[in-house]
Amino acid sequence: MKKSKVLIIGATGNIGFQLAKASLELSHPTYALVRDTAFAHPEKSQKLQTLANAGAQLLKGCLEDLTSLVSAIRLVDVVISAVSAKQVPDQISIIEAIKKAGCVKRFLPAEFGVDPDKVQIGDLGYRFYSKKSEIRRIIEAEGIPYTYISCNLFASYLLPSLAQPDLKVPPRDKVRIYGDGDTKAVFVKESDVATFTINTIDDPTTLNKVLYLRPPGNVCSMNELVDIWENKIGKKLEKVYVQEVHILKIIQDSSHPDSTHMVFIYSAFIKGDHTYFDMESEGVDGVKLYPNVKYTTVSEYLDNFL
Ligand SMILES: NC(=O)c1ccc[n+]([C@@H]2O[C@H](COP(=O)([O-])OP(=O)(O)OC[C@H]3O[C@@H](n4cnc5c(N)ncnc54)[C@H](OP(=O)(O)O)[C@@H]3O)[C@@H](O)[C@H]2O)c1
Numbered sequence: 001m002k003k004s005k006v007l008i009i010g011a012t013g014n015i016g017f018q019l020a021k022a023s024l025e026l027s028h029p030t031y032a033l034v035r036d037t038a039f040a041h042p043e044k045s046q047k048l049q050t051l052a053n054a055g056a057q058l059l060k061g062c063l064e065d066l067t068s069l070v071s072a073i074r075l076v077d078v079v080i081s082a083v084s085a086k087q088v089p090d091q092i093s094i095i096e097a098i099k100k101a102g103c104v105k106r107f108l109p110a111e112f113g114v115d116p117d118k119v120q121i122g123d124l125g126y127r128f129y130s131k132k133s134e135i136r137r138i139i140e141a142e143g144i145p146y147t148y149i150s151c152n153l154f155a156s157y158l159l160p161s162l163a164q165p166d167l168k169v170p171p172r173d174k175v176r177i178y179g180d181g182d183t184k185a186v187f188v189k190e191s192d193v194a195t196f197t198i199n200t201i202d203d204p205t206t207l208n209k210v211l212y213l214r215p216p217g218n219v220c221s222m223n224e225l226v227d228i229w230e231n232k233i234g235k236k237l238e239k240v241y242v243q244e245v246h247i248l249k250i251i252q253d254s255s256h257p258d259s260t261h262m263v264f265i266y267s268a269f270i271k272g273d274h275t276y277f278d279m280e281s282e283g284v285d286g287v288k289l290y291p292n293v294k295y296t297t298v299s300e301y302l303d304n305f306l
Pocket of ligand 1: 009010011012013014015016034035037038044061062063064082083084085087110111112113114151152153154155157
C-alpha cells in the first residue's frame with residue numbers, strides 16, 4: 001500500500017521530533033512545518049538538520065499564518081500536530097486550514113497524554129484537559145477524520161524520579177508513595193509513542209478512534225515502581241505515605257504551574273485516570289493492534305539510572 005504523506009507541526013519539540021523521526025523510519029514522505037525562529041536556535045536547528053538528512057522536507061510556517069498552513073497541508077494526506085499544551089486552543093487554525101485544503105485523510109491533534117474525556121480531577125487541571133476535549137469536539141463537528149493518541153505519561157516525565165517532583169533521578173533513601181500505592185499508572189517512552197502513532201495513520205481500524213497505550217511492563221503502581229527500583233539497587237527505601245487529602249492540600253497551597261506535577265500525580269496514582277476504564281469499549285488497544293512494535297519497559301528504562 002502507498003504510504004501516506006505526513007505533515008508534522010511541532011517537529012522541533014519533544015514528541016514532535018520523535019514523530020517526525022518515526023514517520024521517516026516507517027518510510028512515509030515526511031514534511032515539517034517549522035517556525036522561522038527555530039532555524040536560529042542551536043538545539044532546534046540540530047534537530048531540523050537530523051530530520052532533513054533523513055529525508056524530511058522542511059516548510060516554513062506557523063499556526064498564526066493560515067496561508068502557510070494551507071500550503072503545507074495541501075502537500076499531504078495526514079496532519080499530526082505536536083504543539084505544546086499552551087497552543088492546544090490555537091489548533092483551531094489547523095482545523096480551518098484542513099477544511100480549506102480538503103485533502104486530509106487523517107488528523108491527529110496534540111494530545112499524547114491521558115484521555116482528556118476520561119480524567120476525573122474536576123477543576124484541578126487549570127483546563128489543561130478540557131481544552132483538549134474542546135478541540136476534539138470541533139474536529140468531530142467539522143467531520144474531519146481523526147485518531148486521538150492516549151499514551152498516558154511520557155517515560156521521561158516523572159518516571160526518572162519515581163514520581164518524586166523534587167528529584168531528577170530515582171531516590172536511594174526515602175520515597176513518597178501516594179495513597180495506598182496500589183493504583184496503576186502508565187509510562188511510555190516518547191520514541192515508542194511515536195512508533196505506535198505512525199502505525200495508526202494508514203490503518204482503517206484506528207479511523208475516528210482513540211488509540212490507547214497500556215503496554216504490559218509499563219503499567220505500574222507506586223508500590224510496583226519502588227519494588228522494581230529496590231531490586232535493582234539491592235536496597236529497601238524508607239516509605240512515606242502521602243494521603244489524598246494531603247496531596248489536595250499541596251495542590252491548593254501552590255499555584256500554577258508549580259502544582260502541575262502534583263496534579264498529574266493525583267490524576268495517575270490517586271484517581272487512576274490511566275487505567276480505571278476498559279480500553280476496548282472506549283477505543284482501540286495499540287499494543288494488541290501493533291504487536292510487532294518493540295517498546296521499552298519501565299524496568300528497562302530505569303536501568304539507565306543505575
Ligand atoms: N504525556 C506526557 O507525559 C506529556 C508530557 C509533555 C507534553 N505532552 C503533550 O504532548 C504534546 C506536545 O507537547 P511537547 O511538550 O512535546 O511540546 P514542545 O516540546 O513544547 O514542542 C512544541 C512544538 O510546537 C511548536 N510550536 C509552538 N508554537 C507554534 C506556533 N505558533 N506555530 C507553529 N509551531 C509552534 C514549537 O516550535 P518552536 O520550536 O518554533 O517553538 C515546537 O516544535 C502536547 O499535547 C502536550 O500536552 C505530554
